[in-house]
Amino acid sequence: MIYIYNDFGGTHTTALAAAYHLNKLPKNRELTKEEILKVDYFNKLQTSDMGKLIFHGLDENGNPVYTMGHGISKVVTPALKNFALVLQERYQHHETIVFSNTSPTVPFAMTIGGLFSRRFKINFIGVPLLVLGAKQCCNNIIRLVENTKKIGISNKDAKSLTILDNKKYKDDN
Numbered sequence: 001m002i003y004i005y006n007d008f009g010g011t012h013t014t015a016l017a018a019a020y021h022l023n024k025l026p027k028n029r030e031l032t033k034e035e036i037l038k039v040d041y042f043n044k045l046q047t048s049d050m051g052k053l054i055f056h057g058l059d060e061n062g063n064p065v066y067t068m069g070h071g072i073s074k075v076v077t078p079a080l081k082n083f084a085l086v087l088q089e090r091y092q093h094h095e096t097i098v099f100s101n102t103s104p105t106v107p108f109a110m111t112i113g114g115l116f117s118r119r120f121k122i123n124f125i126g127v128p129l130l131v132l133g134a135k136q137c138c139n140n141i142i143r144l145v146e147n148t149k150k151i152g153i154s155n156k157d158a159k160s161l162t163i164l165d166n167k168k169y170k171d172d173n
Helices: 013-021 033-038 076-091 108-119 123-158 167-172
Strands: 002-007 054-058 064-069 097-101 161-164
Touching: 002 013, 002 076, 002 123, 013 054, 013 064, 013 123, 033 123, 076 097, 076 161, 097 123, 108 123, 123 161, 123 167
Parallel strands: 002 064, 002 097, 097 161
Antiparallel strands: 054 064
């Protein structure tokens, strides 16, 4: 099984989702600023990293966890899904792959913080907004990750590709 968390930039909610998935963050309390800023790849990727699969580690079941930013393109994830299907058919190697969209968990503060920090390079404005946004959305990300894992496990025997849009987490910010 392969998990791929994706969103616009691939450096904020996806990084948090991967960290929660890999049990690198506490789930029973609000994160500190320091914990948020220490998350692997949090607010560190550039526009040139969009479309790259970033490996974060193996989960407790030995499943690889990746993240990816797709930018404004709505075709990157479907293209990857179709490419994986071609590879599976061609090489008769079927691996369950779960693409999980973290975009619906992004609060307004994180959107503005990412714009200031990543686009305009104005970190003294962007980073505090990113931290605020991360604190606002962590519970939604935890639930999204738990649901992603549950769906992955339930689809494991089907050896399928699943794309989760996760729109149900949109209104909870």
